[in-house]
Amino acid sequence: MTSADGRRQDRPAQATPAPGAPASPTATRETAPEGLDRAERGIGRRDPLEARGLVRLLVKPAAFLGANWAALLGVLTVVGIVPALAGATRVTSDLEQYEDSAFTTTLRHARRTLVRDAPASLLLLLVAGGIAGNALVLPRLDASLRVFAVGVLLPLLWALIAMLSAYVVAASRDEHGERAAILLEALRLVRARPVAALAAPPLIALLSPLWLLAPLTIAIGLSVPPWVVGRLWSSAPHIGAYRARSTE
Template sequence: MTSRTPVAADAVSRAERGVGRGDPLKARGMVRLLAKPAAFLAANWAAMVAMLTVIGIVPALAGATRTTGDLAQYEDEAFTSTLRHVRRTLLRDAPVSVMLLLVLGGIGANALVLPRMEAPTRVFLVGVMLPVVWAMVALLSAYVLAAARDQHAERTTIMLRALALVVQRPLSALAAPALIVVLSPLWLLAPLTIAVGFSVPPWILGRLWGELTADDPATT
């Protein structure tokens, strides 16, 4: 019988005690902990890439909504899944992107013109336009959610589903524009924009509107 050398004996002893050996479960747990923030970052970058086309704004937001709304499925491919959604829906949702730009342009123009008007006129115009703008923003927000849930339906079908969401969930429709304003620092401040400016807001708005399921009338 051969005796163990001091070095070999010490190695066996250390191995038996688990000294110097990392816990693989702990390592995987740390990786899983970082996976979701990484998915939000990846979806955000994919959305920003798509937005460079201008007409891809709505498809990008819908893709980010789809990805962040189901991280269990898209967590490991957040960047590519968001871009795939944009590629499949760009032509369908491009006109809605133009509509969104027109709404934003109208809001910006009013913000520049209204302060120069007399107070009574300003109050009257704000009272007339605010409900219209509010309804348009709510409808566009609902459209993004409906578009996120279906990559293949026609634009008319998605718009009808968005209208159904606004009608069936009036509290969400009322809160959506206000929530977009509250979340504006995320997409207006450059560091936050680069990190999560176009992934976290769609995720939050998706939670506001609620999940669409096969039994939801808005999906039929």
């Protein structure tokens, strides 16, 4: 280096470490954040509460069990059937977020939406009672009258079951919305996904052994069916996206 008067000034040489030699403490202190050692910067450490190995494989099944038991508690209140199913749908549709709080999240959702969704629970009970009554009455009718009754009642029951399943999915996506907003969202789901609306009733009937047989009901009867039905409607736009479009 040359100064302004033309004289050469030598800079102190910096020692370069030999290959394989450990870095000097001075260089480490210069590159590391002030006052933080390796442990404080989180290098080489793992969360001690993070599930690993076999425990990690059991997290999602445990989430299904937790959501199922919470949904059972909601169903026992009768008016909490739809809120409980909506809570289980909410949890099982996003296990990455709720796998550690499946039980409490399902109960919390059912508690917050109990008043809003109680009429839907009563409608669900009426539909189930109508199906049971028809199963008892129809075999006693004449053949021609039986065909007429089935032709009239089947489309009505099909539409009601499809609408109720769409309502449960819409309610699971928004626990703070008004009842009218959830109903409109369910109608929009049915209109936007006619194939899902047609497939929902037979799919629910196919899954009926899970919630009719007591051992399966206690284990997964109220968590796996909501998960399957929720995935049937899952490709429909979220209610939040619909609201955003409507406000533009």
